[in-house]
Amino acid sequence: MLEGFLSIMENFRVADAIDILIVALIVYKVIGFIRETRAQQLVRGIFWLIAAFLLSSFFNLYLLNWILRTVLTMGIFALVVLFQPELRRMLEQIGRRNFVSDQFRSIDKDNAIAIVDELITAIDEFSASRTGALICIERGTMLNDIIETGVVLDANISARLLGNIFYEGSPLHDGAVIIRGDRIYAAACVLPLTEKKNLGRNLGTRHRAGVGLTEVSDALVLIVSEETGVISVAEDGNLRRFADLKTIEKMLLGVYVPTELTFKERIAQWFPSKKGETGDGEE
Numbered sequence: 001m002l003e004g005f006l007s008i009m010e011n012f013r014v015a016d017a018i019d020i021l022i023v024a025l026i027v028y029k030v031i032g033f034i035r036e037t038r039a040q041q042l043v044r045g046i047f048w049l050i051a052a053f054l055l056s057s058f059f060n061l062y063l064l065n066w067i068l069r070t071v072l073t074m075g076i077f078a079l080v081v082l083f084q085p086e087l088r089r090m091l092e093q094i095g096r097r098n099f100v101s102d103q104f105r106s107i108d109k110d111n112a113i114a115i116v117d118e119l120i121t122a123i124d125e126f127s128a129s130r131t132g133a134l135i136c137i138e139r140g141t142m143l144n145d146i147i148e149t150g151v152v153l154d155a156n157i158s159a160r161l162l163g164n165i166f167y168e169g170s171p172l173h174d175g176a177v178i179i180r181g182d183r184i185y186a187a188a189c190v191l192p193l194t195e196k197k198n199l200g201r202n203l204g205t206r207h208r209a210g211v212g213l214t215e216v217s218d219a220l221v222l223i224v225s226e227e228t229g230v231i232s233v234a235e236d237g238n239l240r241r242f243a244d245l246k247t248i249e250k251m252l253l254g255v256y257v258p259t260e261l262t263f264k265e266r267i268a269q270w271f272p273s274k275k276g277e278t279g280d281g282e283e
Contacts, residue, residue, distance in 0.1 A: 046075070104139075104256055107182050112256035115157050115182055120249050122159040123222060123231060126166065132226030133166045134176040134206050136191070137255060141217035147178055150189030157184050176209065176221075192216060199239060210234040220255060222248065 049068060056065040126133045136143070151172060155161060157179065165187050166173045175188035191209035199211060210221040214234045221234040233240045233248060
């Protein structure tokens, strides 16, 4: 056994190490994808089907083997259809690593900081007055299909305008605002709702809509509860509750004033830390 191991190590190349690392990374990401989606329990079912298929082949159970082979063959196509949203999200996450949209590159730093200040002021006022708000910042994934459900405004970003939009008596307050670059592009937009079960049974539509949009796009969504004034942030299908203004400001600056990532930060993008997802029955 030792001689065999030494023989393998003698022929071991740098390319082999790279090959192993790439395969390990793919396996890691696939396992993470399975754990974060509805696929976890389904994979268990597929495992038992494969086990039954192998046993039927071993014991020459021809009819059962034929049925299981047919089910497994058709199941591959069914999985693609069933998990289309999750697969789309995974591929988009791979494709948008370190991607900065041209709409942010064209904004000068002073203007970007002024935009962030306006957004922070608006969020602070909404939280203090317990005004429900849902603000979606478009990034790499275009939200044209979402914009079509609302009213196009194409106006400058200002805390006062956002306050007028989400004022309870406003005809545009019931829905989401879409921000494209340095413009409030649309209001009263309808967002897709998440189907996640671990967000809290009593979590309101506003939070579910915010998370739902981030499951199908790379948008950054800011949510203010109208019941408690609690601020939440949705990103990459995760909901961050009780976010403070400093944290939100840092996230917005990361969007509007992007910086070059270090090697350690690039690696961290592929191995994200777990974030808690909680709900408290708010809208």
